[in-house]
Amino acid sequence: MNTSASNVPSPHNPAASAPVAQTAINVENLRCGYDGRTVIENINFTVGRGEIFFIVGGSGCGKSTLLKHMIGLHQPTAGRVVYFGEDFTNASLARRREHLKTFGVLYQSAALWSSLTLRENVALPLEEYTTLTKQERDIVVAHKLAQVDLSGFEDYYPSEISGGMKKRAGLARALALDPKIVFFDEPSAGLDPVTSRNLDNLLLSIRDSLGTTLIIVSHELASIYGIADRILMLDREARGAIAEGPPAQLAVSSTDTRVRDFLQRGALARPQRDEFRVKNEN
Ligand SMILES: Nc1ncnc2c1ncn2[C@@H]1O[C@H](COP(=O)(O)OP(=O)(O)OP(=O)(O)O)[C@@H](O)[C@H]1O
Numbered sequence: 001m002n003t004s005a006s007n008v009p010s011p012h013n014p015a016a017s018a019p020v021a022q023t024a025i026n027v028e029n030l031r032c033g034y035d036g037r038t039v040i041e042n043i044n045f046t047v048g049r050g051e052i053f054f055i056v057g058g059s060g061c062g063k064s065t066l067l068k069h070m071i072g073l074h075q076p077t078a079g080r081v082v083y084f085g086e087d088f089t090n091a092s093l094a095r096r097r098e099h100l101k102t103f104g105v106l107y108q109s110a111a112l113w114s115s116l117t118l119r120e121n122v123a124l125p126l127e128e129y130t131t132l133t134k135q136e137r138d139i140v141v142a143h144k145l146a147q148v149d150l151s152g153f154e155d156y157y158p159s160e161i162s163g164g165m166k167k168r169a170g171l172a173r174a175l176a177l178d179p180k181i182v183f184f185d186e187p188s189a190g191l192d193p194v195t196s197r198n199l200d201n202l203l204l205s206i207r208d209s210l211g212t213t214l215i216i217v218s219h220e221l222a223s224i225y226g227i228a229d230r231i232l233m234l235d236r237e238a239r240g241a242i243a244e245g246p247p248a249q250l251a252v253s254s255t256d257t258r259v260r261d262f263l264q265r266g267a268l269a270r271p272q273r274d275e276f277r278v279k280n281e282n
Pocket residue numbers: 034039057058059060061062063064065066219
C-alpha cells in the first residue's frame with residue numbers, strides 16, 4: 001500500500017496534472033570509470049515504469065560502477081541518464097537533489113546506523129527531506145516497517161536483529177519517501193537461500209502493490225530467474241554490455257556463449273520460470 005494513497009501522511013505531493021511517462025529511465029551512451037580509467041562504455045538501455053531490471057555479470061565487470069554513476073555518486077565521462085524524461089546527469093546540483101528525493105537506495109550492508117533504533121533509522125530521510133511533524137513521521141515509519149514485515153521491531157537496534165531483518169529494515173528506509181525508483185546493490189549478499197527468496201518475494205510484492213521501478217545489481221541466478229523482468233549483462237573484457245532482455249529468453253536464444261554460460265550455470269539444473277522450462281523441453 002502506498003502511503004500517498006492512504007491515510008498515512010505522504011512525504012510528497014506530486015502535481016496531479018503531471019504527464020505520466022511510461023519510461024522510467026533512459027541510459028544513453030554512458031561511459032563510466034574512475035580517475036581517467038574507463039570501466040564500461042557505450043551503455044544504452046531503457047527501463048519501463050514498474051519494471052524489475054537487473055544489472056548482472058561476473059565479478060569486476062562494472063555492475064556497481066554503473067549503479068553509482070546512474071545515481072550521481074560519480075559523474076559519467078560521457079553520455080547521460082534521463083529519469084522520467086528529465087536529464088539527471090547534466091542537471092544542476094539543486095535539481096539533482098530533487099531527483100534524489102524520488103530514489104531509494106539500498107546498499108549491500110543495508111547501511112543502518114548502529115546507534116539508532118529501526119524507528120530512528122527509517123525516520124532519517126523523512127527528517128532530512130520532508131516537513132512532516134514527529135507524530136506524522138512515526139506514522140509513516142510504522143507503516144514502512146509494516147510493509148517489510150517488521151511491525152513491533154521499532155525500538156530494536158540493528159545489532160539485535162538478523163541479517164535478513166536488517167535488509168528489510170534498510171528497504172523500509174529506502175521506501176520512506178515513497179520513491180519512484182529503488183536501486184539495490186546485491187540485496188541477497190550474505191543471506192541464506194530461504195531468506196534471500198523471502199526478500200525477492202517482498203521486492204516483487206512492493207513492485208506489484210506500489211508500481212515502484214526496481215534496479216537491482218546481482219549475480220544471484222535464483223533471484224534473476226525469480227523476479228527479473230529484464231536484465232542487462234555486462235562483461236569485463238568487453239568493457240560494456242553484451243546482452244539485454246528477459247533472462248529465460250536470453251539463456252536459450254542468445255548467440256553469445258558468454259551470456260548462455262552465465263545464465264545456464266544453475267538455471268538448467270533449477271529452472272524456475274515456466275517459459276524457461278517449456279523452451280528447454282521443446
Ligand atoms: N571507487 C573506485 N575507484 C577506482 N576503481 C574502482 C572503484 N570502484 C570500483 N573500481 C574498479 O572498477 C571495476 C569494476 O568494479 P565494480 O565494483 O563496479 O564491479 P562489480 O561488477 O560490481 O563487481 P562485484 O560483483 O565483484 O561487486 C573494478 O576494476 C574495480 O576495481
